[in-house]
Amino acid sequence: MRYICFYFQVHQPIRLRTYRFFDIGINHNYYDDYQNQYILRRVADKCYLPMNQLLFELIQEFGQRFKVSFSITGTALEQFERYAPEVIESFKLLAETGSVEFLAETYSHSLASVISKDEFYSQINLHQDKLKSLIGVKPSTAFRNTELIYSDQIGEYVADLGYKVMLAEGAKHILGWKSPHFLYYNVINPELKLLLKDYQLSDDIAFRFSNRQWDQWPLTAEKYVDWLNAIDSKHEVVNLFMDYETFGEHQWKETGIFDFMRALPYRIFSHSDYEFATPTELSELLQPVAPLHVPYPTSWADEERDLTAWLGNELQEDAFNTLYSLRDKVSQTDDPDIYRDWLYLQTSDHFYYMCTKWFSDGDVHKYFNPYGSPYDAYINYMNILSDFIIRIDKKIEEKTSFQELKHTTSDTKTQKTEKSTITSKKKKTTHDVQITSDGDNIKFTKEQIDKLAEEFTPREIAILFKQLSDNTVKSIKNKLNKDLKIKVEKELAKTMRPRKETINKILNKFNDLIK
Amino acid sequence: MFGWEFPPHISGGLGTACYGLTKALLRHGVDVIFVVPKAFGDEDNEIKILNASDFEINLEEETSIELWKRLKYIQVASKIIPYISPEAYTEEYERLRKEEIKKNDFFKRKYEFSGSYGPNIMYEVSRYALIASAIAATHDFDVIHAHDWLTYPAGIAAKSTSGKPLIVHVHATEFDRSGENINQDVYNIEREGMLKADKVVTVSNYTRSIVINRYGIEPDKVVTVYNGADAFKFHSRPKVDKPYKEKVVTYIGRITFQKGPEYFVETARKLLKYDDNVRFVMAGSGDMFPRIVKLAARYRIGHKIHFTGFLKGPEVEEVLSYSDVYVMPSVSEPFGISPLEALMSNVPIVISKQSGVSEVLKHAIKVDFWDIDAMANAIYGILHYPAISKMFQKYGKAEVDQLKWDNSAYEVKQLYESLLSEYLILK
Numbered sequence: 001m002r003y004i005c006f007y008f009q010v011h012q013p014i015r016l017r018t019y020r021f022f023d024i025g026i027n028h029n030y031y032d033d034y035q036n037q038y039i040l041r042r043v044a045d046k047c048y049l050p051m052n053q054l055l056f057e058l059i060q061e062f063g064q065r066f067k068v069s070f071s072i073t074g075t076a077l078e079q080f081e082r083y084a085p086e087v088i089e090s091f092k093l094l095a096e097t098g099s100v101e102f103l104a105e106t107y108s109h110s111l112a113s114v115i116s117k118d119e120f121y122s123q124i125n126l127h128q129d130k131l132k133s134l135i136g137v138k139p140s141t142a143f144r145n146t147e148l149i150y151s152d153q154i155g156e157y158v159a160d161l162g163y164k165v166m167l168a169e170g171a172k173h174i175l176g177w178k179s180p181h182f183l184y185y186n187v188i189n190p191e192l193k194l195l196l197k198d199y200q201l202s203d204d205i206a207f208r209f210s211n212r213q214w215d216q217w218p219l220t221a222e223k224y225v226d227w228l229n230a231i232d233s234k235h236e237v238v239n240l241f242m243d244y245e246t247f248g249e250h251q252w253k254e255t256g257i258f259d260f261m262r263a264l265p266y267r268i269f270s271h272s273d274y275e276f277a278t279p280t281e282l283s284e285l286l287q288p289v290a291p292l293h294v295p296y297p298t299s300w301a302d303e304e305r306d307l308t309a310w311l312g313n314e315l316q317e318d319a320f321n322t323l324y325s326l327r328d329k330v331s332q333t334d335d336p337d338i339y340r341d342w343l344y345l346q347t348s349d350h351f352y353y354m355c356t357k358w359f360s361d362g363d364v365h366k367y368f369n370p371y372g373s374p375y376d377a378y379i380n381y382m383n384i385l386s387d388f389i390i391r392i393d394k395k396i397e398e399k400t401s402f403q404e405l406k407h408t409t410s411d412t413k414t415q416k417t418e419k420s421t422i423t424s425k426k427k428k429t430t431h432d433v434q435i436t437s438d439g440d441n442i443k444f445t446k447e448q449i450d451k452l453a454e455e456f457t458p459r460e461i462a463i464l465f466k467q468l469s470d471n472t473v474k475s476i477k478n479k480l481n482k483d484l485k486i487k488v489e490k491e492l493a494k495t496m497r498p499r500k501e502t503i504n505k506i507l508n509k510f511n512d513l514i515k
Numbered sequence: 516m517f518g519w520e521f522p523p524h525i526s527g528g529l530g531t532a533c534y535g536l537t538k539a540l541l542r543h544g545v546d547v548i549f550v551v552p553k554a555f556g557d558e559d560n561e562i563k564i565l566n567a568s569d570f571e572i573n574l575e576e577e578t579s580i581e582l583w584k585r586l587k588y589i590q591v592a593s594k595i596i597p598y599i600s601p602e603a604y605t606e607e608y609e610r611l612r613k614e615e616i617k618k619n620d621f622f623k624r625k626y627e628f629s630g631s632y633g634p635n636i637m638y639e640v641s642r643y644a645l646i647a648s649a650i651a652a653t654h655d656f657d658v659i660h661a662h663d664w665l666t667y668p669a670g671i672a673a674k675s676t677s678g679k680p681l682i683v684h685v686h687a688t689e690f691d692r693s694g695e696n697i698n699q700d701v702y703n704i705e706r707e708g709m710l711k712a713d714k715v716v717t718v719s720n721y722t723r724s725i726v727i728n729r730y731g732i733e734p735d736k737v738v739t740v741y742n743g744a745d746a747f748k749f750h751s752r753p754k755v756d757k758p759y760k761e762k763v764v765t766y767i768g769r770i771t772f773q774k775g776p777e778y779f780v781e782t783a784r785k786l787l788k789y790d791d792n793v794r795f796v797m798a799g800s801g802d803m804f805p806r807i808v809k810l811a812a813r814y815r816i817g818h819k820i821h822f823t824g825f826l827k828g829p830e831v832e833e834v835l836s837y838s839d840v841y842v843m844p845s846v847s848e849p850f851g852i853s854p855l856e857a858l859m860s861n862v863p864i865v866i867s868k869q870s871g872v873s874e875v876l877k878h879a880i881k882v883d884f885w886d887i888d889a890m891a892n893a894i895y896g897i898l899h900y901p902a903i904s905k906m907f908q909k910y911g912k913a914e915v916d917q918l919k920w921d922n923s924a925y926e927v928k929q930l931y932e933s934l935l936s937e938y939l940i941l942k
Contacts, residue, residue: 020888021895022789314909318902356877356906375880375903379896386899 003237003277003285004228004268005195007144007167008244010048010072011109012040012079013349015370019380024387030341035370037083044084047248052090054247054258058265059099066265067099067276070244071144074107074123074130075347081134088134095135101278104128104139104163109146110346111310113154114297115324120157121493123343141165142279146348148197148241148300149307152293155186155194162486163192165283167241170196171298171305181235183286187293193283194292197241197300201227206242210255218256221263225271236286238274241300302357310351315378320351322385326392333395334497341388345381353377444514449479451513458484460506462491463498467507516549517647517659517666517673520630521558522747528852529686532718533662535746537562539924545931550650550669552643553630568628570646636665637700644668651676657938658931662686664701667708674711680934683712688725691847694772706730713934716740716927719871722849740927741875743920744855750829751860751912752836761794762898765838765862767831767853768845770801775844775867775884780807782844784814785891793819793898798834800825835860839904840897844884845870854879855918858911863904865893875918878910 017032058066072091080087094100106112106123107130113120124143132138143163145154150168158166170180180196204224208214216223228238243250251257268274277285301309311317323345330342354374371377456464465473465488477485516537520530537547538559547562554566628639647669651659659681661670667683674681689697689705709715709730715737717723723739726732757763764783768774776797783795797807797820804822811820826834835841841857841864848870855872857864858879866873867884880897882889897903 020892021899022785022888022891314902314905318900356910372881373877373879375878375893375896375906378903379880379892379900382896382900383892 002231002233002235002274003282004274005237005239005277005279005282006068007103007239007241007279008068008070008246009144009242010070010076010244012036012043012073012076013109013347014075014079014344015039016350016380016384019383019387021383021386024383025390028337028387028391030384030387031344036079040079040083043245043249044080044087046253047245048084048087049090050253050258051244051247051261052087052094054262055100056090056093056097058262059094059097062265062269064099065269065276067101067278067281069101069103069142069278070094071103071105072131072135073105073109074127075109075344077130077134091135095137101142101280102131102135102137102139103167103279104131104143106146108343108347109349110343111146111149111307111320111348111351112346113145113149113157114151114307114311115320116327117157118493119324119327119346120154121161121489123346124161125490125493126343141283143167147310149297150194150294150299151297152187152295154297155192155294156188159186159189159192160485160489165193165195165279167195167239167279168197168292168294169298169300169305170199170239173305174292174294174298178290179235180239181231181237182289183237183282184290184292185288187291190288190291193286193288195237195239195279195282196292197239199300201238202240202242205240205257205260206246206250209246209251209257209260219260221260221267222271224260224264225267228268228274229272233273237277237282308357309355310348313354313356313374315354315356315374316351319354319378319381319385322382326389329392329396333392333399335395338388338392338395345385345388350377350381354381444476444479446479448513449476452476452510453480453484455509455513456506458487458491460509461488462494463496463503464506464510465492466496467503516547517643517661517669518549518551519663519665521549521551521554521564523557524555524630528850529663531746531852532686532742532850534559534562535743535920536924536927538746539743539920540927542921543924543928545924545928548650548654548656550647551630552628552639565650567643567646567650568626568630570649640665640668640704644672648672648676651679657935658682660684660927661708661712664689664705664708667704670708671711680713680938681711682714682716682930682934683708684716684718685709685722685726685849686718687849688722688729690725690729691722691773691849694846712736713937714738714930716930718742718850719874721869721871721874738926738930740923740930741871741918742850742852743923744852744915744918745920749856749859750832752832754861755837757837759794761792762839763794763796763837764840764842764894764898765796765798765834765857766842766844767798767826767834767857768843769799770797770804770807772803773845773847774799774801775846776801776803776807777810778844778846778884778887778890779842780810780814780816780820781887782842782890782894783811783820784816785887786894787816787819790895790898793894795820796823796834796838797821798823798826798831831856832860835862838862840865840894842890842894843867843870844890846884848872855915858907858915861904861908861911863897863907863911865890865897876914878907878914 015032015035016030019030055068077088095102104124105127106120107127108123110123112123128138140162141164143158143165144167145158148167148169150166155166175196180198184194184196186192186194204216204219208216209219211217231238247257247261297307298305299307299309311320326342330338353369353371354377356374369377371380452461480488516533518530518533522530522534525531533549537549538561540547541561548565549562550565550567552567554564554568558564626642628643629635643666651673657679659670659673659677659679661667661681662684663686670681670683673679689701709726709732715726715732717726717737717739718741720739723737726737727734766776766779770776779795779797786793808822811817823834835857838857839862841854841862843851843854843864843866845851845867846869848867851866851870851872854864854866854876863880865880865882866876868881869884873879873881880893882893
């Protein structure tokens with residue numbers, strides 16, 4: 001028995017409007033609502049709705065034998081809510097069939113995984129909540145990262161959250177002679193299984209389907225199943241990962257893409273020994289064959305299959321680093337509007353528009369790019385970021401002066417120290433309670449750790465971690481049992497604003513423990 | 516090949532382009548006879564230059580007389596002389612009229628061309644055509660190639676004498692020079708040249724569309740061959756420390772309608788409202804100069820805009836060495852060499868979309884010439900986000916280096932060969 005795993009990525013960025021330098025500090029609306037609505041409506045009518053209907057009918061026909069999986073980004077979900085709520089209803093219908101798996105990912109289709117673990121976790125949580133509230137499912141076993149970005153490190157992050165399986169690109173430079181048709185595992189944490197995209201067969205559908213210059217045009221279900229059958233029968237799985245917009249948007253209806261997809265399952269069931277399976281099922285059905293070494297991040301983009309489409313030139317790196325340098329400040333503001341913009345600005349598409357690679361190759365970039373040149377995209381983004389920074393600083397200033405005012409009325413003497421509590425980045429130095437021996441060479445006994453697990457809630461441990469040095473956190477974390485560790489990680493990913501008394505209480509408790 | 520000027524005696528980009536193309540054609544194994552109205556003797560000696568001023572014409576020959584009658588028409592019909600102000604025109608016209616009464620110019624066997632763009636230009640154009648016909652009868656060649664309207668009559672004359680295929684090369688059209696207020700006589704000459712030519716070469720697709728739409732030329736006949744940028748070495752200078760803290764935004768070009776100087780001033784005004792840390796330099800002279808200075812004064816930004824007048828090569832290099840942004844707001848620019856010099860000097864550029872050079876450059880910020888907001892925004896971006904300047908330093912120069920006359924000449928040679936084979940078949 002061999003398997004086919006269909007996975008579709010559903011994503012729409014929230015596109016930015018033309019934002020001039022004279023808007024900075026004055027206009028805080030960054031989004032092109034007209035364009036966003038127009039594109040979303042168009043893609044909904046041409047792709048999401050008809051293709052969902054087609055899949056639904058296939059599932060009706062074949063029951064549990066036909067299966068697919070999706071990941072839908074938070075920014076896409078939000079726009080469905082706003083402009084095309086019937087798309088959500090149709091995904092709900094699919095979810096109820098039991099033949100469709102929804103995968104976890106980052107909320108805003110961001111690149112957080114390559115720069116900030118905390119932000120990465122926080123967005124995964126947010127995405128889960130959104131998916132739960134709209135579609136009614138909460139993915140907890142299968143994960144796919146933005147643009148299939150994967151590395152050993154990112155895999156470890158994902159495993160630490162308790163996910164069992166992750167999707168990645170079957171890039172030649174990481175596979176070498178190995179085949180993508182088997183289950184692999186993360187080299188740091190073998191608990192995490194990996195499914196690798198067969199880019200040849202995936203791209204035959206996603207990119208080449210309507211290309212009349214292609215010597216295999218036209219592609220029929222018969223021909224495609226012949227290719228599947230030609231694969232060595234010992235191979236276990238063929239992973240077909242692609243943009244959902246392939247159906248009806250990138251490949252127009254007139255190319256026959258819908259007819260092809262309608263015919264494909266029939267042909268597979270009648271002329272091959274393949275069955276359909278979802279990522280989570282595959283992680284249980286198959287035995288992993290080997291660890292996969294991926295020291296540097298890979299993705300499914302372009303020939304290079306790396307990050308250069310988003311982080312390949314000075315413009316992109318500058319915009320990206322400027323954005324992520326704001327993370328601490330954003331959480332300090334505790335402002336819902338600022339947090340929303342923070343999420344939308346992280347969407348990887350904004351960086352993709354600044355790519356200069358398409359100068360030499362690839363019409364793919366051009367097709368998706370609303371800007372005349374990478375320079376235009378960069379200047380527009382930086383103007384918006386300039387305004388965003390002004391707003392953040394203003395908000396923090398307001399909060400600080402408000403706090404100051406509060407303390408002035410209650411206790412003028414402590415005013416100065418209190419102020420630094422709020423503005424200082426390293427909060428632990430300013431707390432009343434000092435940790436008795438928070439040295440790097442501190443050794444924790446097993447008893448101490450057990451006591452910690454017993455007496456502290458995951459939330460309290462998370463608060464405690466924020467006060468301790470990285471080394472201390474690491475040494476504790478390594479000794480925690482796995483379940484607790486996952487719980488703590490999830491707590492850490494949430495935005496925490498504990499009260500001072502709470503922190504002091506926890507620190508006192510911790511001091512008692514390590515005495 | 517017929518041209519009006521040739522380095523080192525040039526007044527604009529036309530001579531440089533002719534030189535770049537000719538040299539590259541020689542490297543591709545094409546023999547070129549280059550005819551100029553007036554040779555100075557200090558031209559590149561690798562190129563076979565034919566001086567029209569040295570030429571004698573046999574006045575008894577019937578074909579000459581026939582041709583002259585037709586050419587005479589151009590001359591007489593042109594009551595307005597291009598490239599000259601109305602006052603100067605009246606003066607010159609009087610002088611010319613007196614000379615014409617003498618009616619002896621034509622009967623001279625030899626004529627010393629000025630080779631300039633003076634008031635005598637229509638006469639010289641005709642006379643040059645006559646000589647072209649004589650040259651065509653006495654020299655052996657395969658293809659005729661004429662650069663810009665001044666030499667189109669010569670090209671046509673050479674074609675009718677020899678029957679050889681004709682290419683006219685459009686470096687600029689009357690619409691680029693005069694906007695909508697065109698000189699009808701020049702337009703007529705241009706159009707006749709394009710109609711009689713077997714192929715029309717344009718320096719950009721922008722110009723190609725003007726040739727097709729404004730002159731009504733069959734699109735199949737019009738081919739774009741981009742200019743090269745390597746005819747002469749441009750010496751970029753290292754960046755200098757400025758004696759003031761402000762950033763410098765530079766305009767280099769004639770201050771005439773087609774270059775869009777007023778858009779530069781409007782942009783400066785917009786930008787200065789929000790950002791005081793910037794100065795503007797306008798290098799060039801032209802008929803709109805007084806108006807532009809007044810405009811700057813009216814906006815009360817005169818202390819931030821500096822007019823340098825016309826600058827020569829080394830001075831241009833100097834201005835670029837302390838510029839932070841180069842702006843070309845041209846209303847209509849067939850190609851545009853000056854932004855390439857800015858790139859060679861590692862200066863980021865903002866150029867109008869209504870220019871040929873915007874078709875070949877990727878590392879450039881392109882805006883519509885009338886879009887003041889976009890232009891100001893682009894300049895603001897370059898001045899405030901240093902990553903852009905870094906990108907330009909890394910890629911700008913390399914991109915200019917890729918614009919080689921060898922590539923242009925290769926395409927021209929292909930064109931020659933296809934015309935020649937057609938010609939031989941017809942024969």
